[in-house]
Amino acid sequence: MTQQIHELIDKRWSPRAFSNQSIDEEKIEKLFQAASYAASCFNEQPWRFVYATKDYPERYDQLFSCLGEFNQMWVKTAPMIILTVVSKKFGRNQNPNDHARHDLGLAIGNMSLQALSMDLYMHQMAGFSTEKAREVFDIPEDFEPVTMIAVGYLGDPDQLPDSMKEMESPTRDRKNLAQLLFDGDWEKMR
Ligand SMILES: Cc1cc2nc3c(=O)[nH]c(=O)nc-3n(C[C@H](O)[C@H](O)[C@H](O)COP(=O)(O)O)c2cc1C
Known part of the structure; x- marks a missing residue:
């Protein structure tokens, strides 16, 4: 059950598919505030964000240019794009922070739920060039770009290419809990 x-x-x-409705500044601030409330290893808060809405076309286009071809086909409808970045070292001792990406994930989880509470949706992406992002935003070595995210209100799937229209559904394809929970047999968990 x-x-x-x-x-x-x-x-x-x-x-x-996103609608062309823009996102109020106040809501954008809430998204980042929710992210900043996440737990993190030694409270390092390693998450950093580069973002733009279509009201700031220059930065929006810079972000858009980092995306892979597939993602560019649909992200163009999104009113806001975020690039997520982590700081790779602990500020207090410059040791490597092995949990920085974990903590960023927590922050993005918070952000996703805050977004939904305001009827906003997020689509995270690995399909972008980290090298390009480094170059475009002059990201120093001790920071690492991790994902990009399209944010906006739900739009009309008919604006998508046919192949993507079929995928546009809230249906969940998930492993069942028996595959996730250890009961002595790792084979069942593959
Ligand atoms: C880290 C990460 C990278 C992803 N990369 C892409 C991507 O490059 N392009 C894309 O269309 N979807 C991407 N996705 C979306 C996933 O395919 C999607 O979350 C997954 O199929 C589960 O569907 P759901 O989020 O609708 O529940 C990514 C999601 C995550 C969390």
Whole structure:
């Protein structure tokens, strides 16, 4: 039996069709504030963000230019793009922070749920060039670009190419819990 989970977690999915409705500044601030409330190893808060809305076309285009070809086909409808970056070392002793990407994930989890509470949706992406991002934004060695995210309100799937239209659905394809929870047999967990 599938248990009922929190409605915001249940509601979350990653759309590709966004409406052209812009996002209020105040809501954008709430997204980043929610991210900043995440737990992190030694409270390092290693997450950093480069973002732009279409109101700032120069930066929006810079971000857009870092995306791979597939993602560029649909992200163009999104009113806001974020590049996520982590600081790789602990500020207090310059030791490597092996949990920086973990902590960024927590921050993005917070952000996704805050977004949904305001009817905004996020679509995270690995399909972008980290080298290009480094070059375009002059990112120093001790910072690492991790993902990009399209953010916006749900749009009309008919604006997507046919192949993507079929994928545009909140249906969840998930492993069942028996595959995730250890009961002595790692083979069942592959
Ligand atoms: C780190 C990460 C990278 C992803 N990269 C891409 C991507 O480059 N392009 C894309 O269309 N979707 C990408 N996705 C979206 C996933 O395919 C999607 O989250 C997954 O299929 C589960 O669907 P759901 O988010 O709708 O539940 C990525 C998601 C994550 C978390």
